[in-house]
Amino acid sequence: MRLFRLFKRDLAQEVSGWVEQGLISRDQGLSICQLYGADLDGRRNHSAGYLILITLGYLFIGLALITLIGANWEDIPRAVRMGGLVVLTLTTQGYALYSYTRAPPGGGLKVTGLFLLGNLFYGASIILIAQIYHLGEHMPDGIFWWALGSLPFGVLLRDAWLMLFSLLLAFIWFFVEFNLGFFPTLFPLFLVAAVYVLVRGGESKLLFLSAVLACFVWIEGLLSQLWQERGYGFSFSEEHFVVTVALFILAYACSHWLSLRKDHAYRDYGVVLSLWSMRFAMLVMFVLSFEEPWRELIRTGWHHAPSMWGLVGIICCMAVAIAARCQRWRQTTALSLFSILSVALLQATDQRSDAVLFQIGFNIALVCWGIYLILRGIQQGSSHYFFLGVVAVLLTAFIRYIDLIGDYVGAAIMFMVLAALLLGAAKYWKHQQRGGVSHEN
Numbered sequence: 001m002r003l004f005r006l007f008k009r010d011l012a013q014e015v016s017g018w019v020e021q022g023l024i025s026r027d028q029g030l031s032i033c034q035l036y037g038a039d040l041d042g043r044r045n046h047s048a049g050y051l052i053l054i055t056l057g058y059l060f061i062g063l064a065l066i067t068l069i070g071a072n073w074e075d076i077p078r079a080v081r082m083g084g085l086v087v088l089t090l091t092t093q094g095y096a097l098y099s100y101t102r103a104p105p106g107g108g109l110k111v112t113g114l115f116l117l118g119n120l121f122y123g124a125s126i127i128l129i130a131q132i133y134h135l136g137e138h139m140p141d142g143i144f145w146w147a148l149g150s151l152p153f154g155v156l157l158r159d160a161w162l163m164l165f166s167l168l169l170a171f172i173w174f175f176v177e178f179n180l181g182f183f184p185t186l187f188p189l190f191l192v193a194a195v196y197v198l199v200r201g202g203e204s205k206l207l208f209l210s211a212v213l214a215c216f217v218w219i220e221g222l223l224s225q226l227w228q229e230r231g232y233g234f235s236f237s238e239e240h241f242v243v244t245v246a247l248f249i250l251a252y253a254c255s256h257w258l259s260l261r262k263d264h265a266y267r268d269y270g271v272v273l274s275l276w277s278m279r280f281a282m283l284v285m286f287v288l289s290f291e292e293p294w295r296e297l298i299r300t301g302w303h304h305a306p307s308m309w310g311l312v313g314i315i316c317c318m319a320v321a322i323a324a325r326c327q328r329w330r331q332t333t334a335l336s337l338f339s340i341l342s343v344a345l346l347q348a349t350d351q352r353s354d355a356v357l358f359q360i361g362f363n364i365a366l367v368c369w370g371i372y373l374i375l376r377g378i379q380q381g382s383s384h385y386f387f388l389g390v391v392a393v394l395l396t397a398f399i400r401y402i403d404l405i406g407d408y409v410g411a412a413i414m415f416m417v418l419a420a421l422l423l424g425a426a427k428y429w430k431h432q433q434r435g436g437v438s439h440e441n
């Protein structure tokens with residue numbers, strides 16, 4: 001993704017030069033940049049590092065003022081404290097709105113920094129006013145009102161960074177509220193707002209991934225409320241883990257649908273979602289490449305298996321249906337069947353000694369998947385797939401060298417299987433290269 005961002009920036013600079021030289025018209029330049037999602041005026045913008053430093057500077061100004069106020073809090077009369085906090089917040093937000101209406105192109109992040117500073121003052125006002133009037137009976141309410149009060153700025157201005165600030169506060173409120181025994185019913189409000197900013201605002205991959213994570217967290221929260229055995233609190237059991245894997249399979253299928261959209265932003269979202277779904281799969285398979293996680297899963301009671309299987313079946317069917325519309329059903333179907341079969345075999349066994357068999361199977365699957373990613377990266381010219389596959393194969397070999405599977409004989413078998421797969425992949429690569437040369441001739 002970094003190479004693609006650099007490509008779009010260089011393309012915008014080149015097209016801008018063509019427009020200035022009169023080789024093409026400005027409308028033609030805009031059309032070329034729009035085709036690849038580049039910003040024709042991006043070369044006029046300040047560097048990202050400069051704008052980030054400006055934003056951090058405003059943040060530390062806010063922290064400095066809050067620290068000074070807090071240090072002299074008891075010496076300030078109550079009316080002055082109350083009025084000062086309100087005036088400080090309104091003045092900062094008012095100046096941010098004034099700057100927004102007069103901001104030149106490229107000043108977006110600078111104005112965003114002012115709004116973030118105002119939101120920071122707003123949160124500090126909630127905390128300090130609650131301290132003045134001793135309004136601390138339910139602490140998560142303060143976080144909720146802070147998030148809710150910051151939300152309109154992100155929605156009305158369609159600013160991804162302001163929306164991210166509210167969504168981060170919403171995450172904090174979600175877990176604090178849940179762990180105190182109350183269900184955060186209004187959390188979907190922030191999720192809907194994030195989707196609105198993504199659709200109507202500018203492109204933001206970080207906000208997109210945060211919205212996907214928020215959706216997953218909300219689903220797992222609902223399941224935790226349904227499956228909880230204790231009186232309160234957010235729990236994450238083995239059934240939650242299986243549902244999370246199914247959700248990432250659904251996300252992988254949705255990435256294919258996004259990558260086929262005409263809008264360049266949706267296509268970028270599809271690439272990002274596919275990449276992070278595969279990274280999650282790699283993380284899960286690395287964890288399951290050890291024996292101890294399988295022993296823990298075999299010991300588990302699977303108390304909510306019927307509802308878990310029903311939900312997993314619905315999610316996997318949705319994933320296969322979406323992938324089938326995109327002509328990518330084979331990969332999604334294989335992932336769904338592999339996951340379902342693994343969980344079914346896990347529930348069918350009660351022998352802890354079988355954990356080694358599961359471990360060996362997932363190590364072989366991890367190596368095969370790594371080789372598949374390498375070949376896919378070569379065929380499609382994608383560095384992400386290629387290097388992800390290389391990391392999967394090499395890291396598996398390194399881990400298995402340190403943590404031998406079962407005994408030395410098992411490790412030797414594992415290394416022989418790995419060598420055979422790699423040599424087979426190299427032979428296939430050579431065959432594909434010869435086929436390409438013959439086809440060109």
